[in-house]
Amino acid sequence: MQNTWIFxxxxxxxxxxxxxxxxxxxxxxxxxxxxxxxxxxxxxxxxTVGDTWVQFKVQYYIYALVFLIFDLEVAxxxxxxxxxxxxxxxxxVEGIIFILILGGGLxxxxxxxxxxxx
Amino acid sequence: xxxxxxxxxxxxxxILDLLHSLNLPEGWIVFIYTLISVVAVASFGLLxxxxxxxxxxxxxxxxxDRVGPNRAGPFGLLQTFADMVKxxxxxxxxxxxxxxxIFNLAPILSLIAVLLIWAVVPFAPGWIGTDLNVxxxxxxxxxxxxxxxxxxxxxxxxxxxxxLGAFRAVAQLISYEVPMLLTMMIPVLLAxxxxxxxxxxxxxxxxxxxxxxxxxxxxxSSIAEIGRTPxxxxxxxxELVAGYHxxxxxxxxxxxxxxxxxxxxxxxxxxxILFLGGxxxxxxxxxxxxxxxYLMIKGFLGYFVVMWVRSTLPRIRIDHMMAFxxxxxxxxxxxLLILTALLDKIFAGTALRLPALLGANLVVLALGYWISxxxxxxxxxxxxxxxxxxxxxxx
Numbered sequence: 302m303q304n305t306w307i308f309x310x311x312x313x314x315x316x317x318x319x320x321x322x323x324x325x326x327x328x329x330x331x332x333x334x335x336x337x338x339x340x341x342x343x344x345x346x347x348x349t350v351g352d353t354w355v356q357f358k359v360q361y362y363i364y365a366l367v368f369l370i371f372d373l374e375v376a377x378x379x380x381x382x383x384x385x386x387x388x389x390x391x392x393x394v395e396g397i398i399f400i401l402i403l404g405g406g407l408x409x410x411x412x413x414x415x416x417x418x419x
Numbered sequence: 420x421x422x423x424x425x426x427x428x429x430x431x432x433x434i435l436d437l438l439h440s441l442n443l444p445e446g447w448i449v450f451i452y453t454l455i456s457v458v459a460v461a462s463f464g465l466l467x468x469x470x471x472x473x474x475x476x477x478x479x480x481x482x483x484d485r486v487g488p489n490r491a492g493p494f495g496l497l498q499t500f501a502d503m504v505k506x507x508x509x510x511x512x513x514x515x516x517x518x519x520x521i522f523n524l525a526p527i528l529s530l531i532a533v534l535l536i537w538a539v540v541p542f543a544p545g546w547i548g549t550d551l552n553v554x555x556x557x558x559x560x561x562x563x564x565x566x567x568x569x570x571x572x573x574x575x576x577x578x579x580x581x582x583l584g585a586f587r588a589v590a591q592l593i594s595y596e597v598p599m600l601l602t603m604m605i606p607v608l609l610a611x612x613x614x615x616x617x618x619x620x621x622x623x624x625x626x627x628x629x630x631x632x633x634x635x636x637x638x639x640s641s642i643a644e645i646g647r648t649p650x651x652x653x654x655x656x657x658e659l660v661a662g663y664h665x666x667x668x669x670x671x672x673x674x675x676x677x678x679x680x681x682x683x684x685x686x687x688x689x690x691x692i693l694f695l696g697g698x699x700x701x702x703x704x705x706x707x708x709x710x711x712x713y714l715m716i717k718g719f720l721g722y723f724v725v726m727w728v729r730s731t732l733p734r735i736r737i738d739h740m741m742a743f744x745x746x747x748x749x750x751x752x753x754x755l756l757i758l759t760a761l762l763d764k765i766f767a768g769t770a771l772r773l774p775a776l777l778g779a780n781l782v783v784l785a786l787g788y789w790i791s792x793x794x795x796x797x798x799x800x801x802x803x804x805x806x807x808x809x810x811x812x813x814x
Contacts, residue, residue, distance in 0.1 A: 306551075311457045312549075313535060323503075323507060331510050341514065341515065343578065343660075349579075368593040375597075379556055383612055383613055385760075385764075397761060400753055416741065
């Protein structure tokens with residue numbers, strides 16, 4: 302039981318080393334002749350106007366909120382799906398009601414226009 | 420068990436015997452053995468990338484009536500190695516205004532996110548990195564790192580195209596994650612467990628026959644998740660230069676590139692495991708190497724569909740893409756989940772399970788398609804209804 306997660310831990314470390322190797326190799330092999338123009342921000346040759354990190358369209362955040370609801374829903378439903386054989390029909394129907402409530406939430410977001418991209 | 424039937428088991432036993440003969444403490448033996456298997460699985464993933472890039476270029480070329488790479492080595496097989504050498508010797512430009520730490524971390528994280536999935540892929544009976552009992556959830560969790568790396572790359576570049584690409588990417592990736600997770604739950608529901616080995620061993624009938632609609636939705640949302648055409652809004656070159664990796668050069672760009680290709684094939688393999696029975700096939704239980712062969716064939720089948728879609732369909736508009744996800748895929752996936760749960764509970768263990776689930780899936784798919792065409796027709800009517808048409812006025 303404990304062993305399976307040791308594997309994942311070592312795997313994560315090794316998976317970090319593998320992409321690092323060619324990047325470090327490139328540091329030694331590649332030429333490095335920086336100059337001001339080369340290090341400038343590349344926006345199709347136009348000079349950058351203003352700050353990049355500005356306030357952004359709110360629509361992106363609304364999608365993020367809707368996503369959050371469903372992501373949490375899935376986190377709650379996975380145990381329900383795993384224990385499916387042990388559940389009586391009543392518990393299954395309860396799970397379905399839970400999904401339906403969230404479906405109602407999706408419908409609400411839809412009617413409110415939160416899903417419109419404009 | 421002979422070498423040709425199960426090379427991994429034979430080699431593994433050999434290494435274990437060698438480690439035991441060195442008289443190391445038990446903890447060290449476990450650690451070194453795990454380390455060797457980790458390196459084996461991870462390098463398999465990376466070596467696969469080299470082959471995949473060649474294959475994709477060849478297949479894409481055939482779709483476009485070209486020959487593809489054919490100069491370096493037989494059939495151009497060495498082309499990718501030449502490209503790698505080129506990428507390593509390219510100058511690595513880090514823009515002055517970039518957030519250096521995050522800028523350098525993003526390409527590494529993007530490859531880690533994809534490689535980590537391979538830790539739980541069951542290649543054949545007994546051939547698996549580690550059989551986590553929460554395998555599917557682990558894949559969903561690890562896959563989210565990819566989204567993080569895209570946002571890190573776009574944000575730290577301090578470039579308007581990169582930031583715009585990253586925002587779009589995040590909006591698209593998190594949106595399509597919802598139907599993907601919901602349809603990943605249907606195999607979990609049918610298998611009664613999240614472990615990847617269990618997922619394969621219970622598939623006496625492939626889940627694609629029990630849940631064809633879920634399989635299709637999973638594949639579609641996965642294509643969106645890897646950002647391939649028709650869903651390549653995150654790097655739409657006609658609008659965004661190159662999207663989130665505009666500022667990346669040399670090997671750091673190469674990491675994003677490799678991660679994308681490996682992710683595309685990983686999606687094919689996941690589709691094979693969740694819906695096409697993984698390594699299941701005639702004789703696979705006795706001869707594990709056959710199981711590996713079956714899994715690769717099925718994985719390449721999924722990958723071929725991804726390539727096929729890529730070279731067939733044009734890019735779709737971002738509002739259409741979002742509407743397709745939230746107003747079609749997600750409701751259909753929810754309906755499928757409800758129906759699968761209900762029918763599987765009622766018909767569990769009876770002969771009616773397969774026809775009931777199959778029929779329900781097809782009905783949901785047909786109904787969803789019918790309603791969506793009806794709605795898009797109504798929308799088109801409303802769009803043209805009140806519009807004033809340009810009239811030529813007398814001068």
